[in-house]
Amino acid sequence: MPALLLIPLAYVLGTFPSATLIARAHGIDISAFGSGNPGASNVTRALGWRKGIWVYVLDALKAAVATWLGLVVDGRPLAYACAIAAVLGHMFPVFRRFRGGKGVACGSGALVVLHPLIGAAAPLVWWTISKVSRTAALGSIVTVALAPVGLAVLGRPAWEYAATAALCALILVKHWRNFGRLIRREEHSLSRS
Numbered sequence: 001m002p003a004l005l006l007i008p009l010a011y012v013l014g015t016f017p018s019a020t021l022i023a024r025a026h027g028i029d030i031s032a033f034g035s036g037n038p039g040a041s042n043v044t045r046a047l048g049w050r051k052g053i054w055v056y057v058l059d060a061l062k063a064a065v066a067t068w069l070g071l072v073v074d075g076r077p078l079a080y081a082c083a084i085a086a087v088l089g090h091m092f093p094v095f096r097r098f099r100g101g102k103g104v105a106c107g108s109g110a111l112v113v114l115h116p117l118i119g120a121a122a123p124l125v126w127w128t129i130s131k132v133s134r135t136a137a138l139g140s141i142v143t144v145a146l147a148p149v150g151l152a153v154l155g156r157p158a159w160e161y162a163a164t165a166a167l168c169a170l171i172l173v174k175h176w177r178n179f180g181r182l183i184r185r186e187e188h189s190l191s192r193s
Contacts, residue, residue, distance in 0.1 A: 010066035010082035014089025018058035039101035041136035060109030083110035137178035
């Protein structure tokens with residue numbers, strides 16, 4: 001299989017609707033609940049932490065698998081391309097009218113493969129900030145913003161820093177509504193509604 005075919009395959013893998021399927025299995029339309037976002041945080045609000053963690057793991061896993069395949073087949077540049085494609089598939093799934101999640105869990109799965117130390121630290125940072133603030137969005141925004149800083153501290157090549165920063169910027173842009181709600185103190189709590 002030509003290496004570049006892994007990129008569209010990674011995109012398709014990223015479209016797997018973990019949150020939608022788990023919520024639907026419990027009688028909930030996740031697009032009509034809470035924030036309406038098909039992601040781990042909204043599933044946590046709807047169904048509790050256990051189901052939210054399952055969504056997080058599945059979303060992280062699909063990006064991790066895509067990234068790992070790229071790494072094995074053709075090294076780090078292809079791994080990054082596959083990571084970005086998987087996250088884009090999650091955020092803008094062609095099979096669901098380009099209405100997907102925000103890419104945080106998916107991006108963390110890619111980080112685990114590309115930068116295990118940062119990938120392991122990211123969920124801990126997210127968990128701590130989210131628990132203290134009781135808002136997943138603040139945890140996500142801070143964690144995503146810190147990821148490129150971690151790469152700079154580790155002294156990674158400039159192209160890896162640029163690729164990671166671009167992906168993090170895309171994820172932050174997807175949080176634009178959350179920024180407004182946080183400023184107005186109207187952000188959804190992580191507790192069940």
